[in-house]
Amino acid sequence: xxxxxxxxxTACPINQSNLNTDQILPARFLKWTRAMGFxxxxxxxxxxxxxxxxxxxxxxxxxxxxNATIVVSARNFGCGSSREAAVYALYDxxxxxxxxxxxGDIFAGxxxxxxxxxxxxxxxxxxxxxxxxxxxxxxxxTLDLDQQTIRCGNRTYKFRIDPIRRMRLLNGWDDLxxxxxxxxxxxxxxxxxxxxxxxxxxxEQL
Amino acid sequence: xxxxQTIIDKLWSAHEIVRRDDGESLLWVDRHYVHxxxxxxxGKLAERRAAxxxxxxxxxVADHYVPTRxxxxxxxxxxxxxxxxxxxxNCAKHGIKLFGLDDPRQGIVHVVGPEQGLTLxxxxxxxxxxxxxxxxxxxxYAFGIGASEVAHVLMTGxxxxxxxxxxxxxxxxxxxxxxxxxxxxLAIIASIGADGATGCAVEFAGSAIRALxxxxxxxxxxxSIEAGARCGVVAPDATTFxxxxxxxxxxxxxxxxxxxxxxxxxxxxxxxxxxxxxxxDAGAIAxxxxxxxxxxxxxxxxxxxxxxxCESNPERAQYLREALDYMGITPGKxxxxxxxxxxxxxxxxxxxIEDLRAAAAVLAGxxxxxxxxxxxxxxxxxxxxxxxxxxxIFREAGLEWGESGCSMCVGINGDLVRPGExxxxxxxxNFRGRQGPGARTHLMSPAMVAAAAVTGHLADVRxxxxxxxx
Numbered sequence: 029x030x031x032x033x034x035x036x037x038t039a040c041p042i043n044q045s046n047l048n049t050d051q052i053l054p055a056r057f058l059k060w061t062r063a064m065g066f067x068x069x070x071x072x073x074x075x076x077x078x079x080x081x082x083x084x085x086x087x088x089x090x091x092x093x094x095n096a097t098i099v100v101s102a103r104n105f106g107c108g109s110s111r112e113a114a115v116y117a118l119y120d121x122x123x124x125x126x127x128x129x130x131x132g133d134i135f136a137g138x139x140x141x142x143x144x145x146x147x148x149x150x151x152x153x154x155x156x157x158x159x160x161x162x163x164x165x166x167x168x169x170t171l172d173l174d175q176q177t178i179r180c181g182n183r184t185y186k187f188r189i190d191p192i193r194r195m196r197l198l199n200g201w202d203d204l205x206x207x208x209x210x211x212x213x214x215x216x217x218x219x220x221x222x223x224x225x226x227x228x229x230x231x232e233q234l
Numbered sequence: 235x236x237x238x239q240t241i242i243d244k245l246w247s248a249h250e251i252v253r254r255d256d257g258e259s260l261l262w263v264d265r266h267y268v269h270x271x272x273x274x275x276x277g278k279l280a281e282r283r284a285a286x287x288x289x290x291x292x293x294x295v296a297d298h299y300v301p302t303r304x305x306x307x308x309x310x311x312x313x314x315x316x317x318x319x320x321x322x323x324n325c326a327k328h329g330i331k332l333f334g335l336d337d338p339r340q341g342i343v344h345v346v347g348p349e350q351g352l353t354l355x356x357x358x359x360x361x362x363x364x365x366x367x368x369x370x371x372x373x374x375y376a377f378g379i380g381a382s383e384v385a386h387v388l389m390t391g392x393x394x395x396x397x398x399x400x401x402x403x404x405x406x407x408x409x410x411x412x413x414x415x416x417x418x419x420l421a422i423i424a425s426i427g428a429d430g431a432t433g434c435a436v437e438f439a440g441s442a443i444r445a446l447x448x449x450x451x452x453x454x455x456x457x458s459i460e461a462g463a464r465c466g467v468v469a470p471d472a473t474t475f476x477x478x479x480x481x482x483x484x485x486x487x488x489x490x491x492x493x494x495x496x497x498x499x500x501x502x503x504x505x506x507x508x509x510x511x512x513x514x515d516a517g518a519i520a521x522x523x524x525x526x527x528x529x530x531x532x533x534x535x536x537x538x539x540x541x542x543x544c545e546s547n548p549e550r551a552q553y554l555r556e557a558l559d560y561m562g563i564t565p566g567k568x569x570x571x572x573x574x575x576x577x578x579x580x581x582x583x584x585x586x587i588e589d590l591r592a593a594a595a596v597l598a599g600x601x602x603x604x605x606x607x608x609x610x611x612x613x614x615x616x617x618x619x620x621x622x623x624x625x626x627i628f629r630e631a632g633l634e635w636g637e638s639g640c641s642m643c644v645g646i647n648g649d650l651v652r653p654g655e656x657x658x659x660x661x662x663x664n665f666r667g668r669q670g671p672g673a674r675t676h677l678m679s680p681a682m683v684a685a686a687a688v689t690g691h692l693a694d695v696r697x698x699x700x701x702x703x704x
Contacts, residue, residue, distance in 0.1 A: 044553075044556075045553065046428050046429070046528045046530075048528075048663075048665050050663070050665045050666070050667060050668050051665065051666060051667075054667055054671070055644050055645060055646045055668075056645070056646060058271060058646060059299075059313055059316075059317060059646070061277075062274070062277075073666070073667050073671055078653070078671065078672075103429060104428055104429035104432065104462065107428060107429065107432075107462060108364065108459075108663060108665060109363075109364050109644075109663075110362060110363055110364040110378040110379060110380050111271075111380070112274065112380035112381040112382060113274070113381075115380070130429055130432055131432075132432070132462065133398075133432060133433060133462065133464050134364055134377075134378055134379065134380060137379070137380060137383065138380035138381075138382065138383075141380065141382035141383070142382070155549075190396065191256060191257075192256050192257065192258045192396060195256065203382070203383075203386050203394060204282075204385075204386060204389060204390070206394070207260065207386065207390050207392060207394070210251065210252055210260055210392075213251055213252050213260075214251055214260070214262075214390065214391070214392055217251040217262055218262070218391075221262060225248070225356065225496065226489065226492070227354070227356075227485045227489055227490075227492060227493030227496065228264050228354070228356065228357060229290075229291075230265075230290070230291070230351075230352055230483040231351070231482070231483050231484060231485060231486065231489075233482065233483070
């Protein structure tokens with residue numbers, strides 16, 4: 029996984045609460061493989077009309093935000109379905125960070141597995157950043173993960189992220205490599221548990 | 235003396251292999267369910283040429299893409315056929331037991347797990363599907379995960395997690411007639427919001443929860459994710475133990491006695507502390523329907539759709555306008571005046587035998603004014619319903635009686651609500667486009683969907699009950 033330390037880019041405000049993973053990537057694209065590039069399908073039904081034309085009022089279609097690397101949104105971003113392809117869609121489009129007051133738990137977990145930063149701010153701060161971007165769409169936004177700060181114009185905000193997720197992103201840690209160090213502990217747990225909870229194994233089928 | 239523990243603490247500590255200094259724990263996984271959508275994770279295994287660590291604890295179920303109509307052996311759509319075949323191949327390659335299309339036990343993974351006795355109290359269960367929270371109904375710690383985590387569980391039999399906060403939702407009192415677990419959970423979500431339980435594991439407690447059947451508890455825990463919860467759990471009790479008796483994969487004889495002794499100790503101890511507590515009065519719950527595009531947009535059936543002009547918060551007013559606009563509902567319209575185009579009875583939320591019985595009780599001897607599909611939660615549920623003659627009631631009412639699968643809840647098998655159409659649905663998500671691009675979804679209980687079918691509009695099932703029991 030790629031490390032995340034600092035990022036400066038244009039930020040696209042999408043001022044909707046509960047922007048669920050069905051909106052980020054509609055279910056019919058879940059058959060795709062990663063090689064097909066999920067970026068094309070990001071926010072598909074919000075971004076394109078039934079004939080596949082750009083919806084001009086969707087922020088990501090505005091000239092200033094077509095190459096956004098940051099998305100700013102409202103509460104509960106990424107709630108709903110556990111589809112990791114929602115994170116692939118953001119990442120493949122070029123987005124490396126989502127700023128929002130809160131995130132769906134599963135989405136936030138998937139994000140960290142793929143090097144996408146979820147930066148938590150207050151409702152008020154998210155609204156303020158979105159307002160600044162509405163005024164000056166091309167305003168560069170800088171995220172510093174080490175300092176946990178967002179620089180937007182002449183304002184600096186602190187953001188929240190779980191310290192474990194922060195460390196993972198900073199170091200580009202891979203879960204599997206980490207778990208490898210605990211092979212013996214896992215084996216010991218399994219042996220003990222078999223005695224402690226014999227009922228936990230599925231009954232043998234004839 | 236030890237701190238009094240909640241069921242959440244007990245389930246957590248029973249699975250903790252190691253806790254790192256930074257607070258993250260490696261947890262042992264007792265059951266891992268995979269489905270067609272798990273192909274990304276199997277791909278990661280193939281990349282690393284890795285094996286499945288615990289094939290005997292891993293079970294495959296074909297549900298997300300399976301057809302509910304037409305041939306299930308020669309699937310017409312090549313993409314869908316490929317998705318099902320891929321799962322078969324991956325399960326065969328790794329020695330994973332699969333409940334595939336030709337298996338009489340096939341169904342929706344969250345129906346099949348409990349039905350087969352694979353899901354048990356005290357287990358930690360994961361699946362690459364957010365509605366894995368369903369299994370908490372039996373007193374398991376069960377949660378949905380993404381593809382990278384699915385790959386990790388496949389390769390190690392374990393998962394890294396940080397312990398969530400503990401929340402208790404207590405529902406006390408007597409449920410009025412015609413009110414079901416679906417109404418309870420929609421009332422909870424409406425009350426705490428779609429992110430009201432984010433970061434929390436939720437225990438559902440109180441006399442009204444204790445009084446629920448297993449099916450009702452499964453519906454309740456199923457939708458805990460719609461309030462943002464990591465998982466939902468109900469302490470196992472006599473109802474749970476009775477449900478598990480003689481299930482194929484559940485323990486029997488002295489092993490069962492031993493298990494029940496252990497399971498009985500899982501309950502939250504008196505005075506154990508929760509991080510959050512919420513209470514609800516069961517007696518005050520009316521039949522509930524959603525009007526908007528989030529499960530939190532839920533109101534009692536005798537209410538009216540909100541009016542943005544009466545909303546003082548401008549952002550909330552904007553949200554209401556957009557949701558009502560998408561749903562094609564005039565502000566302030568009485569919910570019972572909203573005409574529907576279609577009904578769907580199915581999904582991991584509400585397609586178990588009791589759900590079908592409740593819908594059939596309302597539909598018996600009546601005709602549906604709109605077309606609709608009934609997709610049983612599993613092939614075994616389908617057979618049971620046919621033995622009871624429920625299929626005849628649905629067919630005679632004019633509804634289609636299909637095979638089992640995720641079907642029109644997520645629409646990826648081709649069962650879609652058309653653009654602009656309005657569907658009364660027993661499913662779990664009324665998100666924009668969830669049942670198909672442009673589809674308008676109203677969530678409600680099976681009995682309420684039946685009432686909508688009979689009247690052609692959202693309706694109060696209590697007025698159609700007479701001496702019928704749901």
